[in-house]
Amino acid sequence: MTRERSAVSRQPPAISTLEAHDLHVRAGRVPAVRGVDAVFRAGQFAAVIGPNGAGKSTLLRALLGLSVPEAGEVRLGGRPLREWSRPERARTLAYLAQGEALPEGARVRDVVSLGRGAGEWRWGLIPSRPWTLADEEAVTEALRRTDTLRFQDRRVADLSGGERQRVSLARALAAQPRFLLLDEPTNHLDLAYGLDVIRHARCEAAGGLGVIAVLHDLNLAARADRLLLLHQGRVLAQGTPAEVLTPAHLYAAYGLCVRVLRDADRLLVVPED
Numbered sequence: 001m002t003r004e005r006s007a008v009s010r011q012p013p014a015i016s017t018l019e020a021h022d023l024h025v026r027a028g029r030v031p032a033v034r035g036v037d038a039v040f041r042a043g044q045f046a047a048v049i050g051p052n053g054a055g056k057s058t059l060l061r062a063l064l065g066l067s068v069p070e071a072g073e074v075r076l077g078g079r080p081l082r083e084w085s086r087p088e089r090a091r092t093l094a095y096l097a098q099g100e101a102l103p104e105g106a107r108v109r110d111v112v113s114l115g116r117g118a119g120e121w122r123w124g125l126i127p128s129r130p131w132t133l134a135d136e137e138a139v140t141e142a143l144r145r146t147d148t149l150r151f152q153d154r155r156v157a158d159l160s161g162g163e164r165q166r167v168s169l170a171r172a173l174a175a176q177p178r179f180l181l182l183d184e185p186t187n188h189l190d191l192a193y194g195l196d197v198i199r200h201a202r203c204e205a206a207g208g209l210g211v212i213a214v215l216h217d218l219n220l221a222a223r224a225d226r227l228l229l230l231h232q233g234r235v236l237a238q239g240t241p242a243e244v245l246t247p248a249h250l251y252a253a254y255g256l257c258v259r260v261l262r263d264a265d266r267l268l269v270v271p272e273d
Contacts, residue, residue: 001097003048005160006192007128010252013143014042014075014227015042015076015178015179015258016043016051016074016077016090016177017039017040017041017042017076018063018074018075018076018079018093018179018210018212019038019039019075019076019078020036020038020041020059020062020063020072020074021037021072021073021074021075022035022036022037022072022073022205023035023036023037023059023062023069023071023072023073024069024070024071024072025055025058025059025061025062025067025068025070026070026233027058027067029056029234029254031070032041032058033055033058033062033092033230033231033233034055034068034234035057035072035235035268036046036055036059036230036234037230037235038236038238038264039043040050040179040210040212041207042178042179042184042208042210043205043206043208043209043211044205044210044211044225044226045083045202045203045204045205045211045223045225045226046053046210046211046212046213046215046224046225046226046227046228047212047213047214047215047220047221047224047227048212048213048214048215048227048229048230048252049214049215049216049227049228049229049244049252050229050230050236051217051229051231051253053232053271054231054232054233054253054270055213055230055233056230056231057098057183057184058215058233059079059119059230060183060212060214062074063081063093063181064089064095064109064181065081065082065084065089065093066095066143067092076089076092076093079114087117089225090117090175090244090259091117091175091176091177092161092177092179093173093174093177093178093179093181094115094177094179094180094181095181095182095183096168096169096172096174096180096181096182096185097161097183098183098184098187099187099188100168101170102156102167103143104155104156104157105155105156106156106171107152107153107154107155107156108143108148108151108152108153108154108155108156108159108167109143109152109153110147111137111156111167111168111170111172111222111252112142112143112152112171112174112175113135113139113174114171115139115142115171115173115174115175116138116139116174116175117171119176121211123227128179133238137249138174138175138176139174141173142170142171142173145167145170145173145200145203145204146166146167146170146173146200147166148163148166148167148170151163152256154224156247161188161189162174162190162192162193162194162196163181165185165189165193165197165199166196166200169182169185169197170201172231172239173204177207178209178245179210179211179212180204180209180210180211180212180243181212181213182197182201182211182213182214183213183214183217184214184215185201185213186198186215186216186217186220187198188217194218194220198223199251201213201224202223205225208241210261211230218245218250218269219267219268219269221241221245222241222245222266222267222268222269223241224241225240225242225264226238226239226240226241227239227240227241227244227245228244229244229249229253230251231253236249236252236253237249241267242267245260245267246267247259247260254273256271257271257272258265258270258271258272
């Protein structure tokens with residue numbers, strides 16, 4: 001790519017909330033999200049939990065504007081999401097999809113560069129606009145924040161599953177969004193890499209980013225600042241992990257008897273025999 005200095009920053013304006021208001025969304029012909037009210041904030045790590053089919057991924061897609069609500073609305077920074085242009089949304093909301101594929105022949109740095117929206121991969125990086133100094137700096141910063149700078153010249157084909165997930169995360173962060181939405185980011189990862197993803201999510205939230213992650217592992221979800229528990233498309237509970245991860249709530253959602261233990265400042269969910 002040709003690099004040009006740009007005086008125009010692509011950093012989006014300060015936006016502090018992403019909200020669902022009485023949100024109803026169908027997945028095909030089936031009602032998947034029913035009357036969900038929730039407020040997600042910048043500087044907060046929120047986890048969306050619930051059994052299979054609860055509407056978690058559908059909610060995430062609606063928050064991104066990828067699914068059109070049947071009723072209710074999503075607001076970004078207090079403004080209806082439908083009023084935001086696609087480029088505005090792309091600069092403000094970053095998405096890491098479930099099982100996201102990466103171009104096998106690409107270098108790590110090239111993959112992360114795709115997050116700037118300046119090109120696409122077709123057996124090589126094809127630019128769609130001039131590459132700027134701001135782009136270069138954003139990519140380097142995303143690599144640094146995800147600890148992938150040290151292997152930026154490696155090919156995707158040579159990476160482990162956990163390393164690929166960190167590269168995908170870096171690509172999302174390269175857009176310099178205000179909210180980062182992750183759909184089951186720890187799926188198919190071992191315990192060490194799963195914890196690694198959660199640590200990165202917590203770190204990004206501490207730095208001011210709003211992070212919303214769909215998680216199945218309740219003990220990883222317990223490390224979030226806030227939880228949203230869905231059941232049959234409705235909000236069963238929301239609040240701090242201590243408020244949501246109760247035996248009563250988890251039995252109502254999963255039909256499972258559990259004990260909730262506290263270890264220092266963390267909660268541990270243990271199924272009963």
